[in-house]
Amino acid sequence: MNYIVLDLEWNMGTPREELKVMPFEIIEIGAVKLNEDKVETERFSKLIHPRVYRRMHWKNKSIVHIENADLKKAESFEEVYSEFLAFCGEEPYIFCTWGDTDLTELQRNIYYFDCIPLAEGPLEYLDVQKLNGYSTGMHKKRISLEKAVEEHHIAEISDFHRAVNDAAYTAEVLKSIDKSIEKYTSFNNYYVPKDIDSEIIRDYGDYIKHIFRCFKDKQRLIHDKRVRSLFCPVCKKELEKEIPVFSTNGKNYLMAGNCTEHGMVKAKIRIKKNEQKDQPYAVKTIRIINDEEKMILENKYQKFISSKSE
Numbered sequence: 001m002n003y004i005v006l007d008l009e010w011n012m013g014t015p016r017e018e019l020k021v022m023p024f025e026i027i028e029i030g031a032v033k034l035n036e037d038k039v040e041t042e043r044f045s046k047l048i049h050p051r052v053y054r055r056m057h058w059k060n061k062s063i064v065h066i067e068n069a070d071l072k073k074a075e076s077f078e079e080v081y082s083e084f085l086a087f088c089g090e091e092p093y094i095f096c097t098w099g100d101t102d103l104t105e106l107q108r109n110i111y112y113f114d115c116i117p118l119a120e121g122p123l124e125y126l127d128v129q130k131l132n133g134y135s136t137g138m139h140k141k142r143i144s145l146e147k148a149v150e151e152h153h154i155a156e157i158s159d160f161h162r163a164v165n166d167a168a169y170t171a172e173v174l175k176s177i178d179k180s181i182e183k184y185t186s187f188n189n190y191y192v193p194k195d196i197d198s199e200i201i202r203d204y205g206d207y208i209k210h211i212f213r214c215f216k217d218k219q220r221l222i223h224d225k226r227v228r229s230l231f232c233p234v235c236k237k238e239l240e241k242e243i244p245v246f247s248t249n250g251k252n253y254l255m256a257g258n259c260t261e262h263g264m265v266k267a268k269i270r271i272k273k274n275e276q277k278d279q280p281y282a283v284k285t286i287r288i289i290n291d292e293e294k295m296i297l298e299n300k301y302q303k304f305i306s307s308k309s310e
């Protein structure tokens with residue numbers, strides 16, 4: 001499978017101009033294609049003529065070094081996107097990006113300009129920024145691309161904040177990450193699973209991720225039997241809940257139970273809103289936790305109980 005390492009530059013409008021469906025208009029697509037052995041085989045770099053936010057926003061101007069005159073001469077989004085798809089090619093590939101925003105903005109632009117979608121449901125990709133954190137053992141660590149380039153002693157041969165350069169730097173960081181960590185793929189949920197059959201259940205070995213379809217409303221979602229189910233991520237045995245489903249903020253729900261063989265199991269249900277349908281969906285992760293995490297969870301639950309009785 002090929003890797004398509006992607007980076008975008010975009011422009012925004014003034015608050016008065018801003019479109020909710022597309023707050024950022026893409027003005028440059030840059031990409032580096034790597035083969036299975038992570039050897040670069042091809043590069044893509046194209047500017048896009050903006051039609052919604054025509055002048056470079058002052059906030060962008062100082063960061064992205066693209067001139068209005070160059071954008072005026074550039075091709076339309078539709079043209080560049082179709083060239084980009086041709087570049088991606090017929091062979092199977094996975095997108096790789098720094099952070100989790102590029103694929104949302106790309107899909108928003110594709111939707112706005114009425115082009116062929118990249119996917120019908122959640123789009124699996126490698127978030128190189130996340131993987132870089134994982135590779136250093138710090139699962140929540142997210143650093144800037146510049147910082148990562150420095151930490152990996154990658155030669156700084158071109159300017160940051162031009163799409164193809166940032167894609168090339170991201171590709172270099174990806175090369176220095178151990179292949180075993182690439183199993184921790186991410187999903188962009190711009191399009192959620194359209195029904196139960198297309199829901200995503202991914203077994204990462206030490207944890208399980210389940211992306212549910214949309215529900216009509218939050219009440220239906222949080223009372224759904226499948227959403228509330230708890231099982232051990234290792235042996236898949238159904239578990240009694242020692243800590244029932246609770247939430248301290250109405251967005252993240254937690255629960256826990258004990259597998260006699262594999263220890264304490266925690267599930268987290270994150271409720272998100274789907275942009276396309278304006279309906280809630282859930283992402284549930286289930287994993288084994290250690291004693292310290294168990295204590296933190298129990299404390300949270302106690303706090304929740306006492307806040308209710310007040």
Ligand SMILES: [Zn+2]
Pocket residue numbers: 232233234235236237259260261262263
């Ligand atoms: Zn078990």
